Amino acid sequence: MKGIKYLRNSLFILFTGCAVCLLWFVLPAHLACRTRFEGESVTTIWGDTVSCHGESMDSISAYLQLMIGCLLVLVLLLLLCQLLLKKTV
Numbered sequence: 356m357k358g359i360k361y362l363r364n365s366l367f368i369l370f371t372g373c374a375v376c377l378l379w380f381v382l383p384a385h386l387a388c389r390t391r392f393e394g395e396s397v398t399t400i401w402g403d404t405v406s407c408h409g410e411s412m413d414s415i416s417a418y419l420q421l422m423i424g425c426l427l428v429l430v431l432l433l434l435l436c437q438l439l440l441k442k443t444v
Contacts, residue, residue: 356443363436370429377422385419388412 383399388407391397395407405411 356440359436359439359443363433363440366429366433366436370426370433373422373425373429377419377426381415381418381422385415388415 379401383401383403384405387397387399387405388411391407393407393409393412397405397407399405405415
């Protein structure tokens with residue numbers, strides 16, 4: 356039971372880190388480049404300058420999909436840990 360609690364807490368910390376990375380870096384760059392033409396430089400909501408070249412736009416979209424996939428997997432694992440803790444109590 357202690358191992359499941361430790362795993363749940365570790366997964367929550369990992370989930371929080373991924374969510375912060377998604378909201379701080381990936382999502383603003385994706386939203387800034389979404390409506391721009393290729394080759395333009397834009398400013399995100401945080402004031403960072405992002406170059407919207409073809410490769411960088413593709414990599415931003417790939418990071419966005421990767422981070423959302425990781426967050427979904429972490430949520431499922433957190434729910435599984437919570438269900439296991441409720442069963443053992």
